[in-house]
Amino acid sequence: MIKYISKRLLLIIPTLIGIITINFFLVQLAPGGPIDTMLAKMSGEAVTAEERAMHDDSAGATGVMIGDDNKADQYKSSNYLSEELREDLEKLYGFDKPIIERYFLMLKQFLLFDFGDSFFRDSSVVELIKEKLPVSISLGVWTTFLVYLISIPLGIRKAVRHGSNFDVWSSFFIVLGSAIPVFLFAIILIILFAGGNYFSWFPLRGLVSDGFADMNLIEKVKDYLWHIFLPIFAMVIGGFASLSMLTKNSFLDEINKQYVTTARSKGVTERRVLYGHVFRNSMLIVISGFPALFISMFFTGSLLIEVIFSLDGLGLMGFEATLNRDYPIMFSTLYIFTLMGLVVGIITDIMYVLIDPRISFDSVRRGR
Numbered sequence: 001m002i003k004y005i006s007k008r009l010l011l012i013i014p015t016l017i018g019i020i021t022i023n024f025f026l027v028q029l030a031p032g033g034p035i036d037t038m039l040a041k042m043s044g045e046a047v048t049a050e051e052r053a054m055h056d057d058s059a060g061a062t063g064v065m066i067g068d069d070n071k072a073d074q075y076k077s078s079n080y081l082s083e084e085l086r087e088d089l090e091k092l093y094g095f096d097k098p099i100i101e102r103y104f105l106m107l108k109q110f111l112l113f114d115f116g117d118s119f120f121r122d123s124s125v126v127e128l129i130k131e132k133l134p135v136s137i138s139l140g141v142w143t144t145f146l147v148y149l150i151s152i153p154l155g156i157r158k159a160v161r162h163g164s165n166f167d168v169w170s171s172f173f174i175v176l177g178s179a180i181p182v183f184l185f186a187i188i189l190i191i192l193f194a195g196g197n198y199f200s201w202f203p204l205r206g207l208v209s210d211g212f213a214d215m216n217l218i219e220k221v222k223d224y225l226w227h228i229f230l231p232i233f234a235m236v237i238g239g240f241a242s243l244s245m246l247t248k249n250s251f252l253d254e255i256n257k258q259y260v261t262t263a264r265s266k267g268v269t270e271r272r273v274l275y276g277h278v279f280r281n282s283m284l285i286v287i288s289g290f291p292a293l294f295i296s297m298f299f300t301g302s303l304l305i306e307v308i309f310s311l312d313g314l315g316l317m318g319f320e321a322t323l324n325r326d327y328p329i330m331f332s333t334l335y336i337f338t339l340m341g342l343v344v345g346i347i348t349d350i351m352y353v354l355i356d357p358r359i360s361f362d363s364v365r366r367g368r
Contacts, residue, residue, distance in 0.1 A: 005346060012342045017107065019338050020331065024103055027327070034119045034325045035089050093119060106331065115332035120324050125332045128317060135207055135313030139305065142228065143235040144290070151240045152286065155247025160274070162252060174241045182238035183304040189230045190308070202230050205310035231309045243286070250282040287351065 090096045094105070109116060115125035123131075158167045194204045203209070209223050254260065255278055263273050303315035310316070314333060321329035 008346045037325050110335050116328045119326045125328050132314045132317050142232045146236045147240045151243035152247050155244045158248040159251035177237050178241035185237050186234040186308045203227050231305045254278045254282040
């Protein structure tokens with residue numbers, strides 16, 4: 001097992017490098033970039049300032065000085081911005097170097113977990129991740145907990161009552177929940193309960209209210225649950241379907257095995273058969289998949305939810321970084337998410353062995 005884990009850990013390095021390499025060069029091929037975005041923003045601010053000065057002049061103000069006119073002309077739009085300014089920005093953010101040199105410099109920094117500073121936020125990437133991480137963790141933990149809390153009992157009940165009306169009707173809602181995207185559930189909830197055309201029972205955005213710091217403990221808990229209810233509800237509806245069916249099918253598979261028939265023939269009660277033998281064996285695949293489900297809810301599931309509900313987490317930060325071409329945040333989050341996904345894959349394999357002693361990496365390797 002140690003040898004297997006060591007090989008998997010060593011494979012993380014080339015996998016990470018491959019994913020980062022592909023994404024790095026694909027992004028470089030895309031039109032535009034951080035410098036163009038920055039120049040466009042500077043151009044917009046300059047035009048606004050010039051229009052304000054012209055308005056003051058037309059209103060009888062003293063007018064704009066000749067020297068200020070020259071500066072306004074310089075920053076009027078990105079087409080008129082000086083090449084010196086572009087060169088200074090490229091040098092400041094390292095774009096004056098060849099693409100290959102920038103690529104190897106990024107790899108070196110990432111291997112040392114040095115993610116640099118954001119282009120458009122006055123902070124380092126590590127500090128930004130620390131700041132946004134609690135929001136994403138909160139969504140991931142609550143959603144994973146509730147999905148397991150609902151899916152396992154529901155899956156067991158469906159397996160025990162297989163073919164009944166309850167199984168048929170619950171399957172209808174499960175299929176409906178898996179077919180409708182999570183973001184559509186979120187939009188429906190906002191329309192119905194967050195100031196849309198019907199009710200205004202829940203807040204539309206944010207994780208806490210403005211005066212959260214001045215509240216007592218009970219008020220903080222209520223305010224937090226009030227804000228997070230709709231996002232969590234949308235993610236749970238979209239996430240419990242597959243786990244419920246996995247639990248049901250795993251339970252049915254165990255119920256039909258010979259040892260269950262033998263236990264029943266010996267007079268063992270049905271409750272003891274189900275929860276003393278079947279439950280333990282059928283839950284192996286469900287429990288071992290917990291790390292992968294949590295990561296899925298933590299990163300993939302929360303992305304659109306954070307954007308829709310304006311929750312300031314990693315998903316929203318990554319989305320804004322992509323729009324603004326904030327390369328340090330884009331590549332850093334990709335690097336971290338990929339690394340965590342690879343590590344979770346190893347943890348899942350280890351959990352298989354710990355939960356089910358019958359599984360052995362050594363025997364699998366010898367069989368091959």
